[in-house]
Amino acid sequence: MPTPNPSAMDFLLTRRSRPAKTLTTPVPDRAALIPILTAAARTPDHGKLEPWRFIVLEKAALERLSRLVVTRGEAMEMDMDRITKARDQFADADLAVAVISSLKPSEKIPQIEQIYSAGAVCLALLNAALASGWGANWLSSWASHDRDFVHDGLGLESHESVAGFIHIGTETRDPPERPRPNLDEITTWLAE
Template identity: 70%
Template structure:
């Protein structure tokens, strides 16, 4: 017999990311962030490989990364608008958790399952932050996929990549609800 947790289901049915640009101080302190990271680390992980890790970026690190985004964007020949948008993602933030996909060699666990687990960590961290009352948003962007940026700015090894940048802070306003998927259009029932 199921043991329902209607408050948890209600949260999941009504959860809504908060745009990163609307988040402000106060930012979660380390003591606030610990339980959120712990919740995220409880993500399904076939083989218990822990094919992910966290890098917590605080204000000084985010300013350093904003400058690196600018120089990398110029080096890559990107348009000024794309560079500025990516730069602001770091410069205007106060706390970001980089979820790093760090796959492990395994004969039993396919690499794709490790990628899925890293993505699940992003969603678990996002939901934990929202459930704790913070505003949060899961972003990526061109810089997080630029090998030179992640190696120089975040110290990622050659086999690692960013699964997501989770921005966490105090929300300044709740965004309006947005259209949700049509379940009938994306669900197939198979009974035989």
């Protein structure tokens, strides 16, 4: 017979991301961030490849990335509204953790499973931050997928990509509840 963990289940059934633009200081210091990163690193990882890594982005790094977004967006002749939205994700943040999908050579573990594992790390990191009492949000933008931005801004190699930026801080207000999926519409039960 399973042993339920009602507190964990209640957390999962009620968890809500906090909009990144509503997060402020204080942010977790290194000592507070280590258990959050440790929890995220316990993500399922077929083959024990650890096909992901973390880059902790503190305020000065986020400001540098916000300037790089503008440079890259202008070089790509992108619409200023798109540039501004991506810039503000970095400029308005005080702490974010970039989860990097870092594919490993493997004859047994397909790359897609490694990418899924990096996505799972994002959710685990988000939930660990929320469970620790912080506000958190998982974001990406066009800049996340721009090779020049991720190479110049984060030092990513050609086999690496950004799975997500997890913004962490102190929440300034409770987010509104949003509609949740209708289980009847997304669930198929197969009995045989």
